[in-house]
Amino acid sequence: MADFGQPFEVRSPASSANLGPGFDSLGLSVPLYTTLRVTPQARTEVVPLGAELEGTPADESNYVYRAMLLSARRAGLTLPPARVEIETEVPLARGLGSSAAALVAGIVAGNILLGKPLGDETLLDVAAREEGHPDNVAPALYGGIVVATLDKLGTHHVRLEPPDHLGVTVLIPDFELSTSKARAVLPTEYSRADAVHALSHSALLAAALATGRLDLLQHAMQDYIHQIWRAPLVPGLSDILEEAHKHGALGAALSGAGPTVLCFHDTRHDTARLHSFLGSVMKRNGLEGRILDLPIDTQGTLVRAL
Template sequence: MTSFTVRAPASSANLGPGFDSLGLSVPLYTTLRVTPQEVTEVVPLGPELEGTPADEGNYVYRAMELAAGRARRPLPPARVEIETEVPLARGLGSSAAALVAGIVAGNELLGRPLSDEQVLDVAAREEGHPDNVAPALFGGIVVATLDKLGTHYVRLDPPANLGVTVLIPDFELSTSKARAVLPGEYSRADAVHALSHAALLAAALAQGRLDLLRHAMQDYIHQIWRAPLVPGLSDILEEAHRHGALGAALSGAGPTVLCFHDTRENTERLHRYLHGVMTKNGLTGRVLDLPIDTRGTVVERQQQGSPVKD
C-alpha cells in the first residue's frame, strides 16, 4: 500500500443545550501521514504535541488499534507522523480529532473493512459520547445519539450565512475537571428546559432560523455549573447578542467560548467585546472567525506520484 494522509477537523460540542449530542466541525486540523513499512514508528511533530508519547502508547496509535480490534485483524506496521492545529484541552475536540483520525487511518491501513457508521460507533464508544466525533468524521452540524444498539446520527449542512467566532483562552481545562462540577441529578423543570431548547436548536439549524439561535442556545444542564471555571463566560452568555452575536455557548467542556455570527455582518464589534471580556478577567487568548467545516475527515492517498482524495 502507498502512503496516505488523514486530516480530521476540530469540533465544538453541545452548542448550549445539546449536551453530549450536538456538535459542529471547524477548520483546525489534526493530520496524520501514514507510510507502511517493516516496523512501527510514531512521530509526534510540532509544539502542540511536545511531550506526547512517541511510541505505540500514543493516543492516535491506540485509536488505530481500535479499528483493528473492531475488524478483528492485526494492524500492519507503519510510520505514523502526527501534527495538529487543534489546541489541547480547550474544548475544541482535540481528543476527538486524534481519535477519529487514528481510527480512520487504521481502517485505511487495513483496506477499509469498516463502514463509516462502524468507524463512528467505535469512536463514540471510546469517547463515551458522539457530539465531537460525529462532526469530526462527517463535517457540518451533526445530531447524534449513542445507545446499546449503536450510534445514530443526522448530519445537517450549515445554514447560509452562519459563521463561528471562537474565543480561545490561553489556559487549559480538562474535560474530567469540567465534568466533575456537574450535579448528579436535575429537576424535572431543568430536564424539560434542556429537551425543549435542544429540540428548538436542532430545528432552527435545520431550517436556517438564525433569529432563533439566541433563544434556543439557553442551557441549565452544564454551562451554569462550569461558569466558575471559565472567567467571563456568564457575561458572554448574557451579553454577546448585544455585540453582534446570534447566540453564544461554552464550546464543549471549555474554556473556549463559541459565538455564532451572520457572515454578512462585520464581526469587529464582537471581537472588541470578547477581547474586553478577557482583559476584564485578566486573561489572554485568541479570537478567531471560522467557517463551519463541511468535509469532515479526509483521506488523501499517494498514487503514482499524484494525490487522490477520498
C-alpha cells in the same frame, strides 16, 4: 524490496460540542486540523511533530496509535506496521475536540491500513463508544453540524448542512481545562424543570439549525444542564452568555467542556463589535487568548494518497 503499500494522509477537523443545550449530542466541525501521514513499513514508528504535541508519547502508547488499534480490534484483524507522523492545529484541552480529532483520524487511518473492512457507521460507533458520547466525533468524521445519539443499539446521527450565512467566532483562552475537571462539577441529578428546559431548547436549536432560523439561536442556545455549573471554571463566561447578543452574536455557548467560548455570527455582518466585546471580557478577567472567525467545516475527515 518489499512493497508495504501506498503512503496516505488523514486529516480530521476540530469540533465544538453541545452548542448550549445539546449536551453530549450536538456538535459542529471547524477548520483546524489534526493530520496523520501514514507510511506502511516493516516496523511501527510514531512521530508527533510540532509544538502543540510536544511531550506526547512517541511510541505505541500514543493516543492516535491506540485509536488505530481500535479499528483492528473491531475488525478482528492485526494492524500492519507503519510510520505514523502526527501534526495538529487543534489546541489541546481547550474544548475544541482535540482528542476527538486525534481519535477519528487514528480510527480512519487504522481502517485504511487494514484494507477498509469497516464502514463509516461502524467507524462512528467505534469512536463514540471510546469517547463515551458522539457530539465531537460525529462532526469530526462527517463535517457540518451533526445531531447524534449513542445507545445499546448503536450510534445514530443526522448530519445538517450549515445554514447560509452562519459563521463561528471562537474565543480560545490561553489556559487549559480538562474534560474530567469540567465534568466533575456537574450535578448527578436534575430537576424536572431543568430536564424539560434542556429537552425543549435542544429540540428548538436542532430545528433552528435545520431550517436556517438564525433569529432563534439566541433563545435556543440557553442551557441549565452544564454551562451554569462550569461558569466558575471559565472567567467571563457568564458575561459572554448574557451579553454577546448585544454585540452582534446570534448566540453564544461554552465550546464543549471549555474554556473556549463559541459565538455564532451572521457572515453578512462585520464582527468587529463582537471581537471588541470578547477582548474586553478577557482583559477584565486578566486573561489572554485568541479570537478567530471561522467557517463551519463541511468536509469532515479527508483521506488522500501521498
